[in-house]
Amino acid sequence: xxxxxxxxxxxxxxxxxxxxxxxxxxxxxxxxxxxxxxxxxxxxxxxxxxxxxxxxxxxxxxxxxxxxxxxxxxxxxxxxxxxxxxxxxxxxxxxxxxxxxxxxxxxxxxxxxxxxxxxxxxxxxxxxxxxxxxxxxxxxxxxxxxxxxxxxxxxxxxxxxxxxxxxxxxxxxxxxxxxxxxxxxxxxxxxxxxxxxxxxxxxxxxxxx
Numbered sequence: 018x019x020x021x022x023x024x025x026x027x028x029x030x031x032x033x034x035x036x037x038x039x040x041x042x043x044x045x046x047x048x049x050x051x052x053x054x055x056x057x058x059x060x061x062x063x064x065x066x067x068x069x070x071x072x073x074x075x076x077x078x079x080x081x082x083x084x085x086x087x088x089x090x091x092x093x094x095x096x097x098x099x100x101x102x103x104x105x106x107x108x109x110x111x112x113x114x115x116x117x118x119x120x121x122x123x124x125x126x127x128x129x130x131x132x133x134x135x136x137x138x139x140x141x142x143x144x145x146x147x148x149x150x151x152x153x154x155x156x157x158x159x160x161x162x163x164x165x166x167x168x169x170x171x172x173x174x175x176x177x178x179x180x181x182x183x184x185x186x187x188x189x190x191x192x193x194x195x196x197x198x199x200x201x202x203x204x205x206x207x208x209x210x211x212x213x214x215x216x217x218x219x220x221x222x223x224x225x226x
């Protein structure tokens with residue numbers, strides 16, 4: 018089943034400079050749901066197509082091999098107008114493809130060495146990579162290029178959450194096998210980052226880095 022996402026904005030009110038100044042890592046969220054419009058904007062900013070020309074994405078890719086694949090983990094009542102589940106983002110059509118039904122956030126916490134804030138955040142974006150898409154062109158050095166690209170995508174998410182009033186953090190500490198099993202990922206999609214997304218708990222001082 019595929020779900021059409023709302024449109025995305027190509028111009029916002031927050032400058033790049035302001036976003037850079039305000040960017041931080043947030044591990045304290047409130048469980049309030051986020052809008053599907055915000056999810057749409059974040060996924061497009063992360064690695065969507067910039068327009069009708071499918072040669073260009075919002076994040077650069079070595080040799081246009083595009084090894085990055087994004088998955089949305091939506092909690093129960095975590096995203097308005099979207100059932101709880103795991104969804105794969107399809108950039109070409111700007112749609113979500115249902116991979117797994119149900120709220121898997123607590124399983125994701127266990128797979129992520131019990132980082133409990135992942136279950137509090139209403140949703141997470143999981144960045145995965147199909148290494149062979151790049152290594153078949155660049156051999157072993159392609160692994161390095163894939164890791165560069167994860168950084169590009171992650172920073173796009175970090176900067177885009179701010180105009181939406183949201184925050185996030187890039188989580189790299191987890192059991193790869195358990196995360197893959199929890200999200201029902203294809204064998205070739207290796208999880209590299211988990212990015213919980215939600216409204217920050219303002220009364221707690223967040224840990225920046």
